[in-house]
Amino acid sequence: MPILLAISPVLGYNGGKGCDGMEKTPVGRFAPTPSGRMHLGNVFAGLIAWLSVKSRGGAMVLRMEDLDTQRTSDEFAQILREDLTWLELRWDIETAPQSQRSAVYDQYFQILQEKNLLYPCYCTRSQLHSVNAPHLSDGTYVYPGTCRNRKDIPDRAPAWRVMVPDRNWTVFDLLQGEYRENLATDCGDFVVRRADGVHVYQLAVTVDDGEAGVTEVVRGVDLLSSAPRQMYLQELFGFAHPAYGHVPLLLAPDGRRLSKRDKDLDLGQLRKYLTPQQLLGSLAHSCGLLDRCESISAAELAAEFSWEKLKKEDIYLNADQLLG
């Protein structure tokens, strides 16, 4: 079945400023980490991201999140592109992978430096973990500001932290409703560049989404607690806040999160047994988008997509059920 590709506005994208009252063109993104084959949870988040923008005639940006060059490879990146193509989840433009953008990230790091918001942090991992309770779902820790006024300077390279204001941030999530966080009490000053010189995910994502004119960020709910940090950086860098939609996680029948280790549910295995339409139909049925489990293409799903139909709760899946 031919896919209905929207005319791509992204190439001449003007930042979505609709001064004539028209809805700005939605721009979404796929941001996979090329460290292995996509599992069903990755496919699910990518599917919803695609459906949300394509159902409104928008455009998709693809970028490889390969900051961790030890774990990622060009081969996996190529397989990811092939898997998205097989699913008919097409993208309109691919931007440079994160591993090639450190000079750009450095420019934004300098902006923070010029605003006097950065300071070096010499805390070791064990120091950080011993004094604090765990932060939100992403496992980072509330940093107490130890190095803000540090007098002794150890003889090693520091990480760099950005100072955060004592202020509430509210995410109006398309699926999860309102999520509120005060960065000062719920997170603390956070690292934007590691001691080895690599810029962290929060900074890279904010810069990449901002420069690509992304207007909506759809991803797994495990990243919901990242949104306030990114909103803070967006404000400092002068980017508009995108809309956020954090989708449920897919769980194995025993309640464990699907991961790239679950080879039974990765696309390499699933493609041997299922057509893309069968796979998308099963996913759409389990998340509430379809009342019946039937084969359906991505383009057909886009015609009926709405955020109201999507379940908020985690979704349990098992391979046997899926493979019927």
Ligand SMILES: [Zn+2]
């Ligand atoms: Zn420190």
